[in-house]
Amino acid sequence: MSDSKSSKALLGAAFLMATSAVGPGFLTQTTVFTEQLATSFGFIILISVVIDLCVQFNIWQIVTVSGKHAQDLANDLFPGLGYFLALLIVIGGLAFNIGNVAGAGLGIEAMTGIPVKTGAVISALLAVGIFLFKEAGKTMDMFTKVLGLIMIGLILYIAFTSDPPFAEALHHTFIPEKFNAISTLTLVGGTVGGYISFAGAHRLLDSGFRGEAALPQVNRGAATGIVVTAVIRYFLFLATLGIILAGAKINPENPTASVFENAAGQFGRQMFGLMIWAAAITSVVGAAYTSISFLKSFHPLLEKYQTFMTFFFILISTVIFLLIGKPVKVLIFVGTLNGFVLPIALTILLIASRRSRLMGTYKHPVLLQIAGWLVVLVLLGLSVNLF
Numbered sequence: 001m002s003d004s005k006s007s008k009a010l011l012g013a014a015f016l017m018a019t020s021a022v023g024p025g026f027l028t029q030t031t032v033f034t035e036q037l038a039t040s041f042g043f044i045i046l047i048s049v050v051i052d053l054c055v056q057f058n059i060w061q062i063v064t065v066s067g068k069h070a071q072d073l074a075n076d077l078f079p080g081l082g083y084f085l086a087l088l089i090v091i092g093g094l095a096f097n098i099g100n101v102a103g104a105g106l107g108i109e110a111m112t113g114i115p116v117k118t119g120a121v122i123s124a125l126l127a128v129g130i131f132l133f134k135e136a137g138k139t140m141d142m143f144t145k146v147l148g149l150i151m152i153g154l155i156l157y158i159a160f161t162s163d164p165p166f167a168e169a170l171h172h173t174f175i176p177e178k179f180n181a182i183s184t185l186t187l188v189g190g191t192v193g194g195y196i197s198f199a200g201a202h203r204l205l206d207s208g209f210r211g212e213a214a215l216p217q218v219n220r221g222a223a224t225g226i227v228v229t230a231v232i233r234y235f236l237f238l239a240t241l242g243i244i245l246a247g248a249k250i251n252p253e254n255p256t257a258s259v260f261e262n263a264a265g266q267f268g269r270q271m272f273g274l275m276i277w278a279a280a281i282t283s284v285v286g287a288a289y290t291s292i293s294f295l296k297s298f299h300p301l302l303e304k305y306q307t308f309m310t311f312f313f314i315l316i317s318t319v320i321f322l323l324i325g326k327p328v329k330v331l332i333f334v335g336t337l338n339g340f341v342l343p344i345a346l347t348i349l350l351i352a353s354r355r356s357r358l359m360g361t362y363k364h365p366v367l368l369q370i371a372g373w374l375v376v377l378v379l380l381g382l383s384v385n386l387f
Helices: 003-022 024-068 070-077 081-112 116-130 134-159 164-172 181-192 195-205 213-245 255-294 301-305 308-323 328-352 365-387
Strands: none
Touching: 003 195, 003 213, 003 255, 024 070, 024 164, 024 181, 024 213, 024 255, 024 328, 024 365, 070 081, 070 195, 070 328, 081 116, 081 164, 081 255, 081 308, 081 328, 116 134, 116 255, 116 308, 134 213, 134 255, 134 308, 164 213, 164 301, 195 213, 195 255, 213 255, 255 308, 308 328, 328 365
């Protein structure tokens, strides 16, 4: 693979992971928790970024070196374990995608006035259209990169328009006044939980990245994905903080829209529409691609009809939203749920990384193993604390 193609594929994988994370749930969670914790939420973001990096480096390295999708690696470790992992990932991906489709509908309504359900159907059809291209992978990479950059630009504008207390926020990012376990678990689950961290890792495999020789590039891609999500998260936190401290009220039915409207009026509402639509539609694509990547290797027929399965996955998500609606509480809950799934998935891969019959002569770095097991313990501890 040429350097140019390699760089494009790496950026594609990084942005697929990042834009899969930055969905309507991500925006909602960030706004809601900033309202609850104020400047101390910066510390939660910092902790989650450290955990996210540990998770991402472990998963991407183990999957890439093994040359196998996570479910196949799990099945090779213990027969049937891959099916269990795939079940957890697909259920979480489907639940998230219901919120993603809803968010796309909300975005179109904010921009054009078209009803939410109609906008959701239009967006779902667009997502399906991406997978109709002959080189769907490259189309998906380009789509997520362009919309990812648009999201970064929008959130930077709103953050500076809302005039947040930068110095105080930075201070409490390192020395918080309060801490909240559920927000930490939800942020980690919403950034690298469930299907999200595997999105980039599986995209790398499908792009031809395999073996130890690819590790420097893999690590660069993994770090890029986390940095993109961290930038968007932190500046959305700053934007929300500025609005809250100015005394504005946040609408619980659509918290992120309140931030954009208070920062830039009617134009802000239009920007919110574009922001949440971009976040939602890229997450629809990422959730569908990754969830099906956990199923396609189980049988040749599933591999053959993976495009049809992707269409069906998006269709089911859309139909469920049309029947149920109102996703805000679901988006918070599913982020937390993915936080529970993550330690299970990470534990499976960390054990697999120690098996020479699966990894050959590769020795997974000791520091990464230690960091990975610490993350598992921390997430399990937070989960027990919630109960």
